[in-house]
Amino acid sequence: MYLISAILLFWVVFVFWVRRELAEAWSEPCLRSPVLVFEGDDWGFGPMEQAQALLDIAEVLGRHRDAQGRCPVMTIGVILSGPDPTQPENAEAGLGLDDEKLVCVRSAILKGVNAGVFSLQLHGMQHYHPQVLARACRSDPALAEWRRRHLPSTEDLPPALQSRWTDGSVLPSRALDPQDIHRRVVAEVAEFRRVFGTDPVVAVPPTFVWSAEVETAWAAAGLRVLVTPGERYESRGADGLPTDSGHFYHNGQRCDSGLIAVVRNDYYEPVRGHRASNGIAALTRKWAQRRPLLLETHRSNFVGRQARHQDSLAAIDSLIAEACKRYPTLCFVSVEALADAYATGGSALLDHGLPARLRALPARLLTTGRRRKVLLLLCFLTVFAVALAA
Numbered sequence: 001m002y003l004i005s006a007i008l009l010f011w012v013v014f015v016f017w018v019r020r021e022l023a024e025a026w027s028e029p030c031l032r033s034p035v036l037v038f039e040g041d042d043w044g045f046g047p048m049e050q051a052q053a054l055l056d057i058a059e060v061l062g063r064h065r066d067a068q069g070r071c072p073v074m075t076i077g078v079i080l081s082g083p084d085p086t087q088p089e090n091a092e093a094g095l096g097l098d099d100e101k102l103v104c105v106r107s108a109i110l111k112g113v114n115a116g117v118f119s120l121q122l123h124g125m126q127h128y129h130p131q132v133l134a135r136a137c138r139s140d141p142a143l144a145e146w147r148r149r150h151l152p153s154t155e156d157l158p159p160a161l162q163s164r165w166t167d168g169s170v171l172p173s174r175a176l177d178p179q180d181i182h183r184r185v186v187a188e189v190a191e192f193r194r195v196f197g198t199d200p201v202v203a204v205p206p207t208f209v210w211s212a213e214v215e216t217a218w219a220a221a222g223l224r225v226l227v228t229p230g231e232r233y234e235s236r237g238a239d240g241l242p243t244d245s246g247h248f249y250h251n252g253q254r255c256d257s258g259l260i261a262v263v264r265n266d267y268y269e270p271v272r273g274h275r276a277s278n279g280i281a282a283l284t285r286k287w288a289q290r291r292p293l294l295l296e297t298h299r300s301n302f303v304g305r306q307a308r309h310q311d312s313l314a315a316i317d318s319l320i321a322e323a324c325k326r327y328p329t330l331c332f333v334s335v336e337a338l339a340d341a342y343a344t345g346g347s348a349l350l351d352h353g354l355p356a357r358l359r360a361l362p363a364r365l366l367t368t369g370r371r372r373k374v375l376l377l378l379c380f381l382t383v384f385a386v387a388l389a390a
Contacts, residue, residue: 035292045082077123252342
C-alpha cells in the first residue's frame with residue numbers, strides 16, 4: 001500500500017513537472033497529413049549571384065508535386081535593404097531591392113512567387129539596426145570597411161549585430177526605444193509594399209531576437225503571422241547568445257499581439273552536412289507529433305564563401321523525392337496557408353478528433369531523453385507495484 005501511494009505521488013510530481021508542456025501539447029491542433037515547408041532566410045540584399053541561386057532553387061522545387069498537385073514551397077525571408085557604399089557615413093542610407101544593382105534578385109524572387117514555389121516573408125528592412133551598427137563601426141575598423149563594400153553579405157557581421165531588434169553593440173545587449181521600433185516597423189512594411197506590390201503577412205525576426213513591442217508593432221502594421229523558434233528571445237547575454245525570456249509559443253497560438261504563431265522546429269543546412277536522411281528523420285518525428293515540419297535553411301548554403309550550391313540543390317531535391325515516397329499523403333503548403341488553417345480550424349489540414357490528440361500527446365511530451373527515462377521508470381514501478389499487490 002505504501003509503495004503504491006509513493007508511486008502515485010511520483011506520478012503527481014511528474015505531471016506537475018510537465019504541466020505547461022502538457023497543456024500546450026493538448027491545446028495545439030493536430031495535422032491530418034504530414035506537412036513540409038522549407039524556411040529560407042536572408043534573401044534579398046546582398047551578392048548578385050543569389051539571383052541565379054534563386055532561379056536554380058525554384059527549378060528544383062518545380063520538379064515535384066504532392067498528392068494535390070502542389071509544388072513544395074520555400075519561404076523567402078526578405079531583407080529589403082543594406083548599406084550604400086557611396087554614403088558610408090550615413091547609417092540610414094541604403095540600397096533597396098528596386099535598385100538597378102539588385103533588380104535581378106527581385107525579379108528572381110517574384111518569378112518563384114509566380115510559379116508557386118516561393119512565399120514571401122518580412123525578415124527586415126536590414127539584417128541589423130543601422131544606428132547600432134554605426135556605433136559599432138566607430139570602434140571597429142573591420143565593420144566600417146564592411147559598410148563600404150559592394151553589396152556585402154550580412155552573414156559576415158557578428159551575430160549580435162545581425163539582431164535587428166536589440167542593441168548588440170554592447171553585451172549584454174540593451175533594449176531599443178519603443179518609438180524607434182514602431183517607426184522602423186512602419187517603414188519596413190511600407191518598403192515591402194512598395195517593392196513587391198503587396199502587403200507582408202508573415203514576419204520572421206532576424207536571429208529570432210525580438211520583443212513584445214516589435215510583435216505589437218507588426219500586428220498594428222497589418223501582419224497576421226509570426227514565425228518563432230518556440231520561444232521569444234528578447235536580448236543577448238554577455239556571451240552574445242540569445243537569452244531565455246520564458247515566453248513560449250506553439251503552432252496556432254493566438255499571441256497577445258493578435259498574431260498567429262507558427263514554430264520552426266528543425267534545420268536543413270547542407271553546408272553542415274545535412275542530407276535527405278536528416279530531413280526524413282525530422283519529418284518522421286514531427287508527423288508522430290502531428291506537427292508540420294518547418295525546416296530552416298539559409299542563403300549561405302547557396303551563396304557565399306562556404307556555400308556548396310550544387311550539393312545544396314541536390315540535398316533538397318533528394319529530400320523532397322524521398323519524403324514523397326515515404327509519405328504519399330504529404331502536403332506542400334506555405335506558412336501563410338498553414339497559419340490560416342490554424343486560425344480558422346481548416347478541416348482540410350487539421351484533424352480535430354480525439355484519437356489524433358491521444359496519439360500526438362506522448363510524442364509531443366517525450367521530446368527529451370530525460371522525460372522518456374523518468375516516464376519509463378514510473379511505468380516500470382507502477383507495473384511492479386500492481387503485480388506485488390496482486
